[in-house]
Amino acid sequence: IPLPTLLPTKLAELHGDQTLMQDVWITPSIREVPQWLEDSDIRDGIHALLTCDQCREEQKGLGMEADSIGAFNLVV
Secondary structure (H helix, E strand, O other), X not given: OOOOOOOOOXXXXXXXXXXXXXXXXXXXXXXXXXXXHHOHHHHHHHHHHHHHHHHHXXXXXXXXXXXXXXXXXXXX
16 A cells, blocks of 8 residues: 655645645455445435434524523523
8 A cells, every 4th residue: 555645734835735636545446336426316315314414403402592592581
């Protein structure tokens, strides 16, 4: 396995470094290509599922905030 070259530590030098564009892991795959990699419908479905999960998480957080506001109003 080839090791990648060291990257510069200064941002200006890193910006123009072409080694960032090199793929050091180019090897032919013996296995079948995963469906999510070749099928755009599956990628869209994954994106939709992640969006749905984020919405549920946000809804849960908003519910906790609403509970906190309600509790605060009872105290005041």
